[in-house]
Amino acid sequence: MEILHHTPCRHSSLGGRIGMSGGEVFPIYLKQSRDGTKSKKRTQPMPNKNTPEKTETPLHPALPVFLIDGSSFLYRAYYALGTLNAPDGTPVQAVFGFSRMIKKVIDQFNPHFMAVVWDSPGKTVRHERYSAYKATRQAAPSDLGLQKELIQEFVTSIGLKQVAQQGIEADDLIATLAQTFSAQSHDVIIISSDKDLGQLAGPKVRIFDPFKDTILDVAALENAYGFSLEKLPFYYALIGDSSDNIPGVRGIGPKTATALVQQFTSLTELYSNLSSIASARTRTLLEANRDNAFLSEELFTLQTPPTTISLEECALAPDAFLRARPFFERLNFTSLLKQLPAAQQSPSPQAHTKYSFSAITTEKELKRVCAAIALKKQVAIDTETTSVKALQTELVGISLCYETGSAYYIPVHKNYQAVETQTSFIASAEESAHTLSHEVIARHLKPLFESEAIKKYMHHAKFDLLVLKSTLDLDITGLAFDTMVAAGLVREEGGRVGLKTLSEQYLHESMITFQEVVTNKKLTNFSQVPLALAVDYAAADAHQTFALVPLIQKELEKAEQLTLYQTIEHPLIHVLYKMELEGIDVDRTILNKLNAQVTATLKVIEAEIRDLVGMSESELNLNSPQQVSDLLFNKLKLTPVKKTSGKTGYSTDSEVLSELALIHPIPQLIIRYRELFKLKSTYIDALPLEINPNTGRIHTTYKQTSVATGRLASVEPNLQNIPTSTPLLNKDLQPDSLSIRAAFMAPQNELLISADYSQIELRVLAYLSQDPTLKTAFLHGEDIHARTAAGLFDIPLDKITSEQRQIAKRINFSILYGLTPFGLAKDLNIPQHDAKLYIEKYKAQYPGVQVWMEQAVEEAKANGFVTTLWGRRRPVPGIYEKNQTLYQLARRIAINTKAQGTAADLMKIGMIELDAQLLKKTPDAKIILQIHDELIITAPENSVDTVAQIVKNTLESVVTWDIPLIVQIRTGKTWADVSK
Numbered sequence: 001m002e003i004l005h006h007t008p009c010r011h012s013s014l015g016g017r018i019g020m021s022g023g024e025v026f027p028i029y030l031k032q033s034r035d036g037t038k039s040k041k042r043t044q045p046m047p048n049k050n051t052p053e054k055t056e057t058p059l060h061p062a063l064p065v066f067l068i069d070g071s072s073f074l075y076r077a078y079y080a081l082g083t084l085n086a087p088d089g090t091p092v093q094a095v096f097g098f099s100r101m102i103k104k105v106i107d108q109f110n111p112h113f114m115a116v117v118w119d120s121p122g123k124t125v126r127h128e129r130y131s132a133y134k135a136t137r138q139a140a141p142s143d144l145g146l147q148k149e150l151i152q153e154f155v156t157s158i159g160l161k162q163v164a165q166q167g168i169e170a171d172d173l174i175a176t177l178a179q180t181f182s183a184q185s186h187d188v189i190i191i192s193s194d195k196d197l198g199q200l201a202g203p204k205v206r207i208f209d210p211f212k213d214t215i216l217d218v219a220a221l222e223n224a225y226g227f228s229l230e231k232l233p234f235y236y237a238l239i240g241d242s243s244d245n246i247p248g249v250r251g252i253g254p255k256t257a258t259a260l261v262q263q264f265t266s267l268t269e270l271y272s273n274l275s276s277i278a279s280a281r282t283r284t285l286l287e288a289n290r291d292n293a294f295l296s297e298e299l300f301t302l303q304t305p306p307t308t309i310s311l312e313e314c315a316l317a318p319d320a321f322l323r324a325r326p327f328f329e330r331l332n333f334t335s336l337l338k339q340l341p342a343a344q345q346s347p348s349p350q351a352h353t354k355y356s357f358s359a360i361t362t363e364k365e366l367k368r369v370c371a372a373i374a375l376k377k378q379v380a381i382d383t384e385t386t387s388v389k390a391l392q393t394e395l396v397g398i399s400l401c402y403e404t405g406s407a408y409y410i411p412v413h414k415n416y417q418a419v420e421t422q423t424s425f426i427a428s429a430e431e432s433a434h435t436l437s438h439e440v441i442a443r444h445l446k447p448l449f450e451s452e453a454i455k456k457y458m459h460h461a462k463f464d465l466l467v468l469k470s471t472l473d474l475d476i477t478g479l480a481f482d483t484m485v486a487a488g489l490v491r492e493e494g495g496r497v498g499l500k501t502l503s504e505q506y507l508h509e510s511m512i513t514f515q516e517v518v519t520n521k522k523l524t525n526f527s528q529v530p531l532a533l534a535v536d537y538a539a540a541d542a543h544q545t546f547a548l549v550p551l552i553q554k555e556l557e558k559a560e561q562l563t564l565y566q567t568i569e570h571p572l573i574h575v576l577y578k579m580e581l582e583g584i585d586v587d588r589t590i591l592n593k594l595n596a597q598v599t600a601t602l603k604v605i606e607a608e609i610r611d612l613v614g615m616s617e618s619e620l621n622l623n624s625p626q627q628v629s630d631l632l633f634n635k636l637k638l639t640p641v642k643k644t645s646g647k648t649g650y651s652t653d654s655e656v657l658s659e660l661a662l663i664h665p666i667p668q669l670i671i672r673y674r675e676l677f678k679l680k681s682t683y684i685d686a687l688p689l690e691i692n693p694n695t696g697r698i699h700t701t702y703k704q705t706s707v708a709t710g711r712l713a714s715v716e717p718n719l720q721n722i723p724t725s726t727p728l729l730n731k732d733l734q735p736d737s738l739s740i741r742a743a744f745m746a747p748q749n750e751l752l753i754s755a756d757y758s759q760i761e762l763r764v765l766a767y768l769s770q771d772p773t774l775k776t777a778f779l780h781g782e783d784i785h786a787r788t789a790a791g792l793f794d795i796p797l798d799k800i801t802s803e804q805r806q807i808a809k810r811i812n813f814s815i816l817y818g819l820t821p822f823g824l825a826k827d828l829n830i831p832q833h834d835a836k837l838y839i840e841k842y843k844a845q846y847p848g849v850q851v852w853m854e855q856a857v858e859e860a861k862a863n864g865f866v867t868t869l870w871g872r873r874r875p876v877p878g879i880y881e882k883n884q885t886l887y888q889l890a891r892r893i894a895i896n897t898k899a900q901g902t903a904a905d906l907m908k909i910g911m912i913e914l915d916a917q918l919l920k921k922t923p924d925a926k927i928i929l930q931i932h933d934e935l936i937i938t939a940p941e942n943s944v945d946t947v948a949q950i951v952k953n954t955l956e957s958v959v960t961w962d963i964p965l966i967v968q969i970r971t972g973k974t975w976a977d978v979s980k
Contacts, residue, residue, distance in 0.1 A: 065181045065314060066105065066114040067174050069192030070162075073098055073116075074148060076193070076211060078141065086331045094147040096333055099154055099324065101210060103336065105191060106321055113186070113314040115161040115177070117170045118152075121877040122864045124169050126299055133299060135245050142883055150331075152492070157327045158320040159504045161313050166864050168305050171196050175302040177309060178205050184311065189215070196241075198225075199232040199302060227261045234270075235261045237297030246296045249289040256282060267297050315508055323510055356406040357539035359531060363440055369400060369408050370444050373454065376402040380457040380546035381449075381476070383464045384538045386413075386525040389716075390466035391581070391692055391699050396527045397534065398441070398468075399542035407539035407546075411435045415527040442472045455480035459499050459545045462577045462702075469581065483548045485569050488705025489561040490552070493875055497705075503544045506551040511540060564871050568908050569704055575915045575927065576702045576712075582928050583697030584719075584936075584975075588688055590743040595684045598676050605673045609666055622673050628652045631666075638664060683722065683740055690717045698744075702930065709897050710872045710904040712930055720931050724979045741975035751944045751971050753925075754978035755951045756934040757907065758966040759784060762812060764903045767963045768869070771848025778963050785809040791845035792838055811842055815849070816899045818892030853895050860894040868901035870909075907933065910958045917954045922947050929975075936975065944971055 077097030084093035105111065126133045155162055163173055174197060178188045182204040190197050193209045198221050201207055207216045221229055238257035240248020252260075260277075264270040271290060277283050286293065317323075321340070328337050360366050373379045380401040385393040394413060401407035416435050448454055449468070458464055461482040468474040487497040495501075500511045517529055517537050529537065556562040610620060613635060621627050629650050632638045638660055640650035650656075652670070660667035690698050703713040714720040725739045746752045757763075762784060766774040777787045782797075789800045789808035807828060811819065814827070825835035843850045860866050860876040867873050874897045878890030911927060914935070918925045922939065925947045929936035935955075939947035948969050955967045970978040 063112045064109075064187040064189055065177075065311065066109060066111045066189045066191060067177055068102075068105070068114065068116045069170055069174065069190070069194055069197065070116045070118040071170055072192045072194050073101055073210075074144070074151065077101060078144060078147065090150075090331075091143045091147060092150065092331050092333075094144065095150045095154065095331065096336070098151045099328070099333065099336060102155075102158075102160070103321055103339065104210060106316075109189070111316055113181075113311060114316045115163050115309070115314045116155055117173050117177070118162060118164040119170045120164055120166050120168050120864065121875075122167070122861060122880045124167050125303070126169070130295060130299060132245055140881070140883070142886065145877065145881075145886070149492075153495075154324060154327050156501065156505055158323050159317050159508050159510065160320065161309075161316075163307070163309055165305065165307065172303045172305055173307060175200055176304040176307050179304055180307075180309075181311060186311070196300065196302065199229055201229055226258050231261045231266075233297045233301040234264075234267050236300040237267050237293045240292075240296055241300065244299070246299050247289070247292040248296045249285055249293050251285040252282065267293060313508075317508065317510065319510070323504075326513070355540075355543060357535050357543070358406075358408055359535045360408050360410045361435060363436060363444075366410065366436060366441070366444050369402075370448055373400065373402045373448055374451075377453060378402055378455040378457070378480075379448070380407075380542045380549075381464060382459065382538065382541040382545060383467045384526045384534070384541075385467055386527050388463075390463050390701075391470050391583075392694070393467060393471075394527065395467060395471040396525075397538055398445070399538045401539070401542035401546040404543070404547050407543035409535045409539045410441060411531060411534065412438065412441065413527040416531055438472055442474055445472075446474060449474050449476045452478045454478055457481050457483070457545055457549050459502075459541070459548075460484045461573055462580065465574075465577045466581060479570075479573065481549050481553070482570065482573055483545055483552055485573060485704050486552045486556055486565050489565055489569065489872070490555050490559045491705075493708050499541060499544055499548075502548055502552070506548055506555075507544065509544070511544065512537060559873065560871060561873065564905075568870060568905060568912070571912045572704060572908050575911050576704065578915070579927055579929070580699050580701060582926050582938075583692065583695055583699035584928050585696065585745050585747055586687065586691055586698050587743045587745055588691070591684060591688055591740075594740060594743070595680065598680045598684060602673060602676055602680070605669050605676075609669050609673075612666055622670060623677065625652050628670060632660065636664065636666065638667075679723070679740075687717065687740075687743070700929075707904075708874050709901040710868065710908070711900065711932065712904070712908075714930075719929060722975075724976075739976035739979070741979055742977075744975035746938050746973055749941055750938050751941050751973060752975060752978050753937040753939055753944065753948050753951060754934060754968075754970040754972075755937065755948075755955055756968045756970075756980070757903075757910075757955065758968050760903045760906070760933045760965070761816060761899050763963050763965060764869075764899050764906070765816065765849060765852075767961050768899065768902065769846075769848045769852035771846045771852070774846050774849065775963060785812055788812050788842065788845065792841050807838070811838060815842065816896050818888065818895070820888075856895045856898050857891050859898075860890065866894045866897050868898060868905050870902070870905040872901055872905060874901065903933070906959060910955045911935065913958050914951060914954045917950055918947070921950055925950075936978070 074094060077100075078094035080097050081093040083091065084096055086092045105114075124133075152162060163177070164170075165173055171194065174190055174192075178190060178200050182188050182202065186204070188205045189208050190200060190205065191208045191210055193211055197207055198216070201216065201218045201221050203218070207221070208214070209216070216224075218229060225232070225235070227235070235257055236246065236248065238249050238252050238260060239254055240246045240250075256279075260270060260282075264273065271286070271293075274283050274286060277286070325337065325340060360369060380399075382399040384396040384399070386396060387393040396411075396413040396415075398410045398412060399407060400410070412435065414435070449456070456476055456479045458479065459482065461476075461479055461484075465476055465479075468476065483499075483502060484497050487502055491497055500513065503509050503511050514526075517523075517533060518526055521529075523529060526534070553562065556565055606617070606620075606622060609615075609622070610617065613620075613631065615631075615635075620631065629652050632652065633640050633650050641656040641659055654671060654674070657667040657671045661671065687698065692699055698717065698719070700714045700719045701716050703715060707713050712720075722740055722744075724741060762774075763778055765771075766778055773787075773791075774784075776782075777784050783805075785805050785808045786797050786800045788811065789795075789804040790797050792808055792811070793800070793804050795804075810827060811824065814824065819839060821832050821836035821839060823835075824830075824838065825832040828835065856866060857879070860879040864877065864879070865873045865875045874893070876890050876894045876897075878886045879894060881887040881890060907930070911930065914937075915927060918927070918937075922943060924943070925937055925939040927935055927937050935951075937947065937951055948971060952967050952969050956965045959965070972978045
């Protein structure tokens with residue numbers, strides 16, 4: 001739903017063009033540093049205090065390549081500015097500084113090819129050689145990781161190539177890229193203040209220090225050091241590098257090292273001729289540190305690891321920086337926004353010149369395109385609609401692409417005729433008066449869409465499948481690839497997988513946003529967009545989807561995620577499509593009854609509190625934290641527990657209220673009031689608005705790859721968080737309840753079946769850890785919580801109390817989420833010493849679990865990511881943090897992901913297999929809901945027992961493990977009936 005921008009080549013801001021094709025080439029002379037430029041001291045000073053002389057070496061006529069040392073930019077940007085926050089409070093000073101530096105480079109050099117090279121998180125090959133490498137570095141600031149993510153988002157938004165490789169440092173990657181591109185006759189400009197990179201300077205490679213505004217070539221660097229650059233590793237082998245904890249020869253400084261490097265050709269020659277060194281002290285130091293010297297030379301010398309990065313991937317669009325406008329607006333970077341050229345701040349949507357996009361408004365043209373699709377046996381499909389509610393929207397148009405370079409848009413909506421007669425976008429009113437009927441469109445597309453022989457490519461296929469089914473009653477078979485779902489498997493955590501983002505990332509082409517074609521023009525929806533613009537915008541969606549398929553497939557292969565996509569995520573698309581299409585019946589009368597009861601309970605609580613404190617309704621608003629704070633701490637004189645982070649005074653959050661409830665009745669009433677008010681606003685008031693007026697059902701949307709562990713997420717509305725019961729208070733303030741789930745029910749003459757995997761994550765833990773005690777408990781069908789309690793309290797199974805079992809249950813379910821003595825003590829309201837003892841006893845009872853957890857952490861440290869049993873990857877960058885809070889969080893992520901992610905994959909496999917079995921054996925039965933470890937199925941009343949057995953047998957046999965999977969089955973008319 002986006003359109004591509006193409007802009008002619010631009011001229012260099014330095015007074016000429018740098019190697020532009022098709023015209024005269026003007027040499028650009030490298031600039032001398034500006035007067036007054038401030039810079040931080042180097043970790044190790046250059047031996048010569050003289051400022052490097054400016055060079056007069058012109059850049060090579062071939063287009064130069066600029067390589068940015070991302071970490072160097074990141075840290076300089078972070079420390080260069082004071083604290084700066086985005087409107088939402090997020091710290092962004094490094095983001096602002098980095099963006100400003102990139103703009104300076106673009107303005108100064110007008111690069112055609114540029115890339116940002118990042119260090120890989122975690123240990124590198126140098127750590128394997130020397131475990132203390134970089135060990136003395138201070139832990140990164142706690143907010144730097146978040147700012148780096150925003151910086152990478154900014155870099156992606158402008159289409160600037162980012163390069164990183166697991167286990168490889170940025171300097172080594174820069175060495176490889178510099179070698180590769182210079183060998184292709186391109187000049188290479190390395191943008192960094194890192195002294196290590198000086199060894200890369202050569203006839204075609206220069207170093208630009210942006211903070212001193214100086215470009216250094218071989219002559220300038222050799223003049224500064226006083227020796228040839230080939231000897232730079234030799235020099236640092238002697239003086240070491242404290243910033244990287246490279247030892248060098250202790251006691252030898254830059255002056256002595258320079259003299260030695262000038263005297264000898266290499267470190268080896270030096271050590272072969274120690275006797276020729278006049279200074280006895282120097283000889284002694286060298287002899288005592290021989291191993292360190294050679295180790296230091298090895299550590300300092302840059303390597304050239306293989307990489308597949310091509311020059312084309314580093315191409316930078318002429319209007320690259322303009323694309324950051326939405327990003328700058330979001331973070332409120334007003335000074336950068338003001339620097340965008342006024343004429344180009346909001347580029348108007350323009351027609352494509354690179355691709356051929358056209359509208360299909362006649363049956364003859366539709367037949368021709370359909371015939372071509374049948375011949376090519378492949379097509380990318382996209383839809384345009386009036387809203388994002390797939391089952392309540394109007395279809396505006398359909399886009400098709402069967403080969404790169406061209407795409408087609410079929411206008412469908414009735415608005416086109418009315419709109420086009422008032423515009424000059426097309427030649428005549430006669431042309432605009434013809435949009436094909438739904439019947440004609442469906443008749444020609446139906447055989448293509450339903451043919452398994454024709455591969456279908458889509459971006460967010462589930463949405464388009466629902467739209468086409470609900471508007472034209474078209475079914476699509478032969479879905480071959482969903483670029484959105486696939487990209488979700490290889491994105492960085494929190495990264496975006498929208499078509500616009502992927503187009504920039506993989507194709508280096510910018511697409512106009514929906515905001516530009518609809519919102520900014522103050523249109524209500526896409527049906528009001530003039531046809532000529534709609535063609536360009538919509539056809540681009542299908543075209544870019546088609547073009548992305550091979551690139552994302554290659555990315556999946558590279559990341560070893562293709563099998564995961566093909567065997568789990570891809571077949572799951574159709575299962576989720578059917579679930580969303582089916583929906584679930586909802587009884588409004590029950591929701592209305594519940595609304596009345598909750599409203600009455602809220603009034604009872606309000607009245608009770610007012611009576612206790614003697615305040616009127618106008619004097620007390622329980623939804624105001626400030627008024628509640630005033631009530632508790634000023635009127636009731638309760639002792640405050642903690643202050644808020646803002647200016648409203650003392651905190652009244654649930655933790656504080658729970659503590660205060662031990663000494664006064666009102667805090668407990670406030671807790672109950674807030675719980676019910678949230679329940680009412682989040683569910684009871686909201687759910688009726690989600691009922692589809694055409695079906696009388698709620699149709700949730702499932703997101704497949706948005707959760708890092710692989711779990712499904714339910715949105716619009718979220719049905720996975722519907723509480724099992726609703727605690728109420730009647731008019732006498734006695735407990736009462738009514739379940740929201742009672743409003744969700746089976747259709748007439750049908751029943752609901754709940755299939756719930758019993759203790760699935762603990763069973764996964766038993767299988768992955770192969771802990772013998774845990775395995776035995778499950779194999780013998782023991783109560784796992786009672787078994788754990790027996791170990792914790794050193795008593796027989798049959799003597800376990802319900803309270804002891806509850807403690808064990810909390811520990812069992814918390815162990816995968818990073819259980820700590822502090823957290824357990826707080827959770828159970830027990831002394832921290834007791835909590836620590838429980839955890840130690842748990843580890844002793846299940847030693848295999850502890851071993852497995854440490855193996856998970858080591859996997860994260862070795863790879864920078866962990867994988868589930870089926871290969872799903874999750875990056876764990878924080879595993880290398882020296883900050884203990886961040887490191888412990890990363891440990892929890894590594895452990896939890898392997899268990900919860902494996903359980904999530906298992907559930908997805910179960911859904912795929914169950915859908916196939918139901919279709920084969922009882923097609924009237926359907927999966928309608930997934931709630932993490934539970935499925936809800938509808939089945940005719942007269943076959944519910946048969947279906948229930950099929951469900952149980954299928955889900956329990958999806959894997960062949962030495963740990964049994966147990967599925968608990970419940971049947972009933974409503975969701976409440978089948979809930980635990």
